[in-house]
Amino acid sequence: MTLAIQTSDAAFQHLRGPFGMSDVTHSRFSHSDATLSHYAAGEEVVGEGDPTDYFYMVVKGVFRAVKVTRDGRRQIFAFYMPGDMCGLEPGASYDLTIEAVGAGTVAALSRLSCRARMNRDPEFNSAVFEGATRALSLAVDHMTMIGRSSAEERLAWFLTMLRDRAGAPGRHPPTVDLVMQRQDIADYLGLTIETVSRTFTHMKERGLIALPSTRRVQILNSAGLERLAAADRDAPVSARTICA
Amino acid sequence: MTLAIQTSDAAFQHLRGPFGMSDVTHSRFSHSDATLSHYAAGEEVVGEGDPTDYFYMVVKGVFRAVKVTRDGRRQIFAFYMPGDMCGLEPGASYDLTIEAVGAGTVAALSRLSCRARMNRDPEFNSAVFEGATRALSLAVDHMTMIGRSSAEERLAWFLTMLRDRAGAPGRHPPTVDLVMQRQDIADYLGLTIETVSRTFTHMKERGLIALPSTRRVQILNSAGLERLAAADRDAPVSARTICA
DNA sequence: GACGAACTATGCCGTTCGGCCTAGCCCGCC
C-alpha cells in the first residue's frame, strides 16, 4: 500500500536522534509517497545481492544492518530505530543485509523517485546528504569503540546510547529495554556472546546496573556507566569550538 | 591560489578506486574551481573543532582521518589517496582531524559552492552522494575487519588493499611502498604498534612477504596473503547476483 | 661524516578475551 507518512505520527515525535544510520529529518520524508512494509522478527528487508532499488525509513520496530563473512563471522553495522533512514550503504557494495530485529515496519522510497526529488528539492537533497554524512560520523565512533575499547567500555557505551536513544526518559531508575538478544549485542560490539554475558554480570556485581530480566536493564549508577562509556568519546563539548 | 583542476592530470589517471573516503569521479570535480593547498608531513588540514566549510580532494600525497579520544587512544578512520574525496564526515560531529601523512596537496572546495553545484548539477550531485555512500561501504568493511579478524588477517587485508590501490601494477614481485609508519598502521587496524611489528616479522618468516626496508613490502605469496585477507570478505562475486 | 632523535624490532610476561562445555532459565508450542 502506498501512503504519505504523516509528520504528526506520534511514533516519530521523540524518536529522532543519532543512533542508527541517520536521521534524515522525518518531516522531509513525510511529503513523499512511500510504501509501507511489515516484517516479522528476523525477516530480511534487503538481502545480500538484492537490487537496492529503495531507501528505507523505519516506522516501527528495530532493524539491524548485518554483514556476514564467508566463513560465518558476523558484524552488525547499525541498529535502526523509528525515524532512522537506512539503505544508503548497500548500494555500493551489496554486502549488507537489513533485517527486522523484532516485528517492525519500514517505509520504502524508490531510489528513482528519491533521486528525482533530490534533484528538484534542494532541502530534501540536503537532508538526505546530511543523513549520509551523519551515518559516517556514527561509523567513526563505532569503529573507534570497537578498535580501542575494552569489553566493559563497549557495553557501557552501548547501554548509554540505548538509554539516550530509546529509553523512556521519565523512568527511575533509567531503564533500557533491549529488543535485541545477546548475540546481536555481541556482533554489534565486536565481542563474543559469552563476553557480553559475563560483562553484564560483572556490571551487575559492581552495582552499575540491575537486570530485572534478561532483556531489561536498569541503570543504577549513571555516572559510573558514563565514565566507562566516555573513555572513547571526544573531549567535552565545552572544550571545543561550536561551529554552525 | 585558485585554479581549475585538469582531468588530464596524470596523477589522477589510475589512482581512483575504493580506498579512502570515496572516489567521486575526478572529472566531476575538475570543472569546479578549487583552492589548492600544500601541507608538510603531519600538518593538519582540518582540526577537531574547525569550521568544516570545505570539502577536499587529495591531489598529491596521502592524508589520514584521525580520531583521538580524550584519554589519548587513537583510531585512524581512513587513508586518503589522490582522487579521494574527504571532509564529508567531520561536518556532523567535528571529531575527526585530517592530517598529511607525508607532504601532500589537497584541493579545497567550499561547501557553499559545492552545495550550490549539487543543487543545479544532478550529475555532480549523484557523484558526491555516491562518494558518501561508498565511504559507508568502506566503513562497513573496515569495521568488520577490526571487530572480527586476527592481527594477521588485518595486516594481510591492509597490504592487499594497498597493493590494489597504490601499488605499482607492473612490478615483480608485487611491491607496496608504505607511506605511513607503524603507528599509523596500528591505529588504522585497531592494534598496537608492537603487534604490527611482530606480525610483519611473522609474515616474513612464513614467506608471505619480504621487507627490503621497513617502508617497502614485497608480496612473495599473493595467494597466501589473499587467503588471509579474504577471511572477512564477502562470498565470491560468482556466488552473488550482480545488480546495476 | 658524526651525532642524535625518532622509529622499529623483539623478548618477557600479564591480562583480557575467546572457545568449549554444562547448567539453568525463559518462552513458546502443543
Added chain:
DNA sequence: GGCGGGCTAGGCCGAACGGCATAGTTCGTC
C-alpha cells in the same frame, strides 16, 4: 500445564594480544 528448544549464565582453560623494557635501525641535521 507439560514439554522442548533456544537463549543466557558461568566455570575452566588456552591463545592472542597488549604493555614494558631494551636493543637495533633508520633518517635527518648539523
